[in-house]
Amino acid sequence: MLNFRNDYSEGAHPTILEAMRQNNLTPVIGYGMDEYCAHAAAMIRERFGCPSADVHFLVGGTQTNLTMIASALRPYEAVICADTGHINVHETGAIESTGHKVLTVPKEDGKLTPADVLSVVRSHPDEHMVKPRMVYISQSTEVGTVYTRHELEALRAVCDRQNLLLYLDGARLASGMTAEDCDLIPADLHRLCDAFYIGGTKNGALFGEALVLVNDALKPDFRYMIKNRGAMLAKGWLLGMQFEGLFTGDLYFTLGRHANAMAARLRDGLIAKGYELAYPSTTNQVFAVLDKDQIFELTTEAAFEFTKNWDATHDVVRFVTSWATKAEDVDAMLALL
Amino acid sequence: MLNFRNDYSEGAHPTILEAMRQNNLTPVIGYGMDEYCAHAAAMIRERFGCPSADVHFLVGGTQTNLTMIASALRPYEAVICADTGHINVHETGAIESTGHKVLTVPKEDGKLTPADVLSVVRSHPDEHMVKPRMVYISQSTEVGTVYTRHELEALRAVCDRQNLLLYLDGARLASGMTAEDCDLIPADLHRLCDAFYIGGTKNGALFGEALVLVNDALKPDFRYMIKNRGAMLAKGWLLGMQFEGLFTGDLYFTLGRHANAMAARLRDGLIAKGYELAYPSTTNQVFAVLDKDQIFELTTEAAFEFTKNWDATHDVVRFVTSWATKAEDVDAMLALL
Amino acid sequence: MLNFRNDYSEGAHPTILEAMRQNNLTPVIGYGMDEYCAHAAAMIRERFGCPSADVHFLVGGTQTNLTMIASALRPYEAVICADTGHINVHETGAIESTGHKVLTVPKEDGKLTPADVLSVVRSHPDEHMVKPRMVYISQSTEVGTVYTRHELEALRAVCDRQNLLLYLDGARLASGMTAEDCDLIPADLHRLCDAFYIGGTKNGALFGEALVLVNDALKPDFRYMIKNRGAMLAKGWLLGMQFEGLFTGDLYFTLGRHANAMAARLRDGLIAKGYELAYPSTTNQVFAVLDKDQIFELTTEAAFEFTKNWDATHDVVRFVTSWATKAEDVDAMLALL
């Protein structure tokens, strides 16, 4: 069975698992107060050019988002995102369960613009409505697109003018930042975002997300928030150890580039075969328009996800590549199509 | 440095880590819908004699407690526990942050009695106060004691009469159930509790707790709750795989017995040397009354935790043994004392 | 200054205030356990034909909505409403602050259809998304329209098939149920809704909403919920006394009819003068399209609210009539236009 279901179908990059194995029986202090976490945080601060940022390691993306947002917002404050945003659709109301409204703007390409943000702010003028206070974006987005430097700078500018925090969900940051149409560099993120997270789960770790708090106002007591949400891993060093591995020799972005290359190979093959793509993704998610009967037949030989209906006879399916995808699997997939 | 700080200082039992390594690059479906989880759940239902229970795997203890309690209670309902209870003291208000009051009874030995429960229920007679609806106990308790079958049956009886749910926190279930003064068997738990969890983090897993939902009323939509609290692990099979390992060949309770044996060796040594013990623990936590100066000196050679003040010149410290503790370490510790 | 700002600009209908004055110094038991509340509840059960319903009196509409919804839903469950719904726009995230997502459908006329409901349900198929569990509607709606019997029956049918609760916000129930195009009778509500509330604040009371719980599943412990949300009025009899007044001699619907008659007089006058109306309201809210300069001038002589922009030179303003509006004020308003 060919696997293009998602980018979290395998375990960890072998070098990471090997580090865990080698240190398995050495006692380490718990809750992320260990030297692996300290070192991994230092590596991240160095790689992303933000020496004064706080770095916290959490287990998963929804957990990171809800802890971050619940920490940053007062009870009546809301977060703005594209209607495709992970926090809006795929977190089972986790953000609302922390008490905060998610304000959405319909976006075909998954990307918020300054005009979108302004429109939401202007339609919430007083205390009878929630107060927009944060903008949530994803890099890459849920439909595989990326923000460019110019676009992110423009969002930063509107956030500054409207007193909004800008938070970037980097569950697929490696793929997003290494996309061919992304001119952002890691050191741009701390300059343009109040906080962002570096996704490990979907890029070579067993699990783990590194949350980078840039804005000083977001830093105090964050470890209290982590524990308060049940998000503090007892054996926290497992997170530090994995991010140490990911930021050794730039493995993190190397894996992202590989996933993108595999997606490009698949995308090129699909186009060559005359298939239509549903979103202008340049990253590791490929959204193809396939005939419904063909989809039914393919499911016996390949794993992938249904995304949405396209027309009477076609649906959109998603093929996801990852650091573990092999070129021959892509070719085999193309051969099936 | 000798390590008696806690029972989550090492990684996983080697057989578990080896299973993870061997299956590392094989794609598996996410979110706990995989065969490892299904198999581990079946093993647990078999071992605990509850064929109709639902088993869910979560990453950590606080996360399991808050998800469980938030799922079981309506907004005005409260949970009763000993003042030593983990949910009362060491979860940074996680339960209250789900909206529920924790009602406590001062208990030197960490164990609730039916009289304690009744007293709380009777002092909350109407809608101007919270409605007690759940009893939370730990096995073993936070001070190392255990409930016997008779004690647990008595709690069950009062819960039945007062329409209370009984929930058992088994973060240290392996040690608790194999303690010499514990006459409970695994198959007692489903008979006496509405829900309980089997702790993996402190007994051989890298991380992971298996929540067993016995009462049918607690089962519906529990996966929604898990995701809603950010507690659904993307690579959920890592949890299933670990519990498969723990319940293969009764490894789980074997590891608990080992931890208890190491604690008994330490306890016996302490008593032989004339030390006083602060709590009647029979499990893997040993609470010793030490001279303050001595404590200060010991900290350069051994890791352990301060628990509380005892008198003007003495404090209570906690030594914790685990599946990974070696007899020679216990002997070395005793030699230092 | 002519007042068409809203329907809560005056105190209470004089007969109600007089009842409060006459009983002012007679001691009454608190928290709504008094005979006024009991009697008013009986009158409501009788008038609405639902002898087995529970009736609770609360102070305000947002309070009633948040208490009701927080009581009815489990943490991961969501409520569906039109994007114009009061709970979505004008409650400062009160529903989300109880932990629940509000799922919206864009509706120009403020009214949900079965197709809207189905569409939301179908796009939320599994535990990675919230679970739709309640449909929230308003009668009359926020844009002055009303549901007919046929429409409400159709919503009930889809709710039955999809296991959804149907909750009707009756902040403007008097106006809604007496609108010329509303063929519903009071006794229809308990048959078609799981719960509804009868608005007092906007129809003759100083304050107060009567929440009617029809579905038995919604009844247990509701007084706990009221207190838990800070919504239990110490001198609860003030609520009972007011609803006694409102349901004596059918004053409640008589006041609603008056408000509608005043609105119709205004609407007819506007149409006669050639003004366009922005929404097909048949109740006590009139939405007129006015020239922006004209609006600016009118604000010195009349109070009303800006609703939204219409085109480059026009805005929509809202004129609201009430039980206290006089025909001569309507005529004076028309004379100004």
Place this chain on the structure above:
Amino acid sequence: MLNFRNDYSEGAHPTILEAMRQNNLTPVIGYGMDEYCAHAAAMIRERFGCPSADVHFLVGGTQTNLTMIASALRPYEAVICADTGHINVHETGAIESTGHKVLTVPKEDGKLTPADVLSVVRSHPDEHMVKPRMVYISQSTEVGTVYTRHELEALRAVCDRQNLLLYLDGARLASGMTAEDCDLIPADLHRLCDAFYIGGTKNGALFGEALVLVNDALKPDFRYMIKNRGAMLAKGWLLGMQFEGLFTGDLYFTLGRHANAMAARLRDGLIAKGYELAYPSTTNQVFAVLDKDQIFELTTEAAFEFTKNWDATHDVVRFVTSWATKAEDVDAMLALL
């Protein structure tokens, strides 16, 4: 039936009700943006000597407490109070339902000391426990005692040193501040508290509490919080109008003095008759130790509340006086005893 059940058994002081009657049909702007509220707030700032404080009017005490505490605390922060505190016992978990733990200290006299506060702070040293951030006290307390200036200054000092907010619940402020053993003056409160509220419900108003925010950090966006909790009264001027009445000619404290005088008359009579008092109350609550049989007989002629068991043959009952209590009723009560 003689009424000593509580101090919220009657309506409003006649001058207040008369003001409501006279202005009943004059349109006023809603939500507390009116001139009555502005004037009442100015009167309060003047009377309490705090020209820069923000004053907000809410309907009830639990509502005021939960809105205030939810606004002031971050999710992991907790509030310290005596175990007798209203927020701990009699608010049905309202504070916990906003997400915050209530940390209690057992206090027979209902009053926290600096040592109590310090003890709680010291037992919560790190992020594995909640962070104490607010001290909640009541004046008068739930058992009728009062804080003196010296005591309140001492609490302020410990709050300053420990970075704690001091919040005073003044549900019975009129009685508390006019007690013979209370040397505080109104102008002391803003100097010693970060926030306090002036209770209207129990002292001459139909309903209403005036929350005074002294600390600048507590002021921003408080109206958002009020609406977010469903606590913004549509006809907000009803609150302003009532507090205008209460602070005209010092009616507020005059009523408190009357309630105290009636309680003293009752207390003196009880002592003269040889009854024991359970708490050293000097305010409008009298806690008498009565024979159980006598209590049973009295209930047919007088309304009062059971408080707690005293010994095998006696219980403690509470007699409450108010602004509306008549001397002849006190004498009649004494005659019954």
